[in-house]
Amino acid sequence: MGPHKKIFPIFLFLALLILPGNSFADTTATITVTATILPGQNSISLDASLVDFGGVSGSVSDRRFISLQAVVVSYFAASNPWTIRVYTANPGDVTGLIGVTNPAESIPLKVWCDNYGPRENPVGNAPDEENRYFWSGYDFNGDLDKEDVITDGSISEIALGFDVNGDGDAMDTGLGTAVQPVSENPTWLRVPDDSEMLPGNPFTWRRLSYAGAELEADGFPAFFAIDVTGVLPQDYQTTTLTFQIINE
Numbered sequence: 001m002g003p004h005k006k007i008f009p010i011f012l013f014l015a016l017l018i019l020p021g022n023s024f025a026d027t028t029a030t031i032t033v034t035a036t037i038l039p040g041q042n043s044i045s046l047d048a049s050l051v052d053f054g055g056v057s058g059s060v061s062d063r064r065f066i067s068l069q070a071v072v073v074s075y076f077a078a079s080n081p082w083t084i085r086v087y088t089a090n091p092g093d094v095t096g097l098i099g100v101t102n103p104a105e106s107i108p109l110k111v112w113c114d115n116y117g118p119r120e121n122p123v124g125n126a127p128d129e130e131n132r133y134f135w136s137g138y139d140f141n142g143d144l145d146k147e148d149v150i151t152d153g154s155i156s157e158i159a160l161g162f163d164v165n166g167d168g169d170a171m172d173t174g175l176g177t178a179v180q181p182v183s184e185n186p187t188w189l190r191v192p193d194d195s196e197m198l199p200g201n202p203f204t205w206r207r208l209s210y211a212g213a214e215l216e217a218d219g220f221p222a223f224f225a226i227d228v229t230g231v232l233p234q235d236y237q238t239t240t241l242t243f244q245i246i247n248e
């Protein structure tokens with residue numbers, strides 16, 4: 001025999017690579033979801049039947065008073081747009097609180113809710129009614145109106161001597177920036193009479209909550225306040241105050 005021949009076995013390794021989707025198709029199922037929303041019914045309710053200030057006596061340092069309790073407003077808005085507004089409905093289109101003994105005398109009524117600010121005021125707490133900026137607004141830039149929004153950081157509480165951002169002190173500077181602007185408008189806003197409100201014109205209403213500025217539907221507080229400066233002493237309790245939700 002010739003030289004021995006070596007035999008080298010050859011082993012074949014077969015690899016099977018299964019890639020997702022190559023051999024097995026994705027398995028899915030679909031369903032169509034439909035709904036028909038039928039016309040709903042707006043609703044609004046209050047937790048109180050009276051806004052009571054009690055017996056108050058004004059002084060130089062204490063001339064404005066907040067109602068003894070907030071009115072908590074709960075609502076359901078059936079469709080958009082919607083607005084919750086508040087107004088008086090007085091005989092003779094007189095705004096505010098009408099005197100009992102002398103109906104010719106009345107007291108302007110103001111309202112506050114969380115949509116009005118001030119910026120750092122804790123949620124659900126009415127701002128200081130004695131603060132002249134919160135009550136009447138303030139002309140920060142000296143242009144003889146209270147219609148501007150300050151964004152240049154020029155407001156100094158130290159120089160002004162009163163609280164602007166509602167944090168309880170008058171020590172802040174550099175307020176009124178582009179990020180956190182300050183409006184010259186007051187925080188406490190006058191409640192109009194129904195005779196003053198024009199249909200389709202929200203600028204003539206006193207809006208509390210509305211689509212785009214929603215407050216808690218299961219109950220948000222609204223506070224009311226009065227200034228007794230120069231007011232004739234007597235009972236003032238004949239005003240009808242209306243809260244209304246409308247789709248406007």
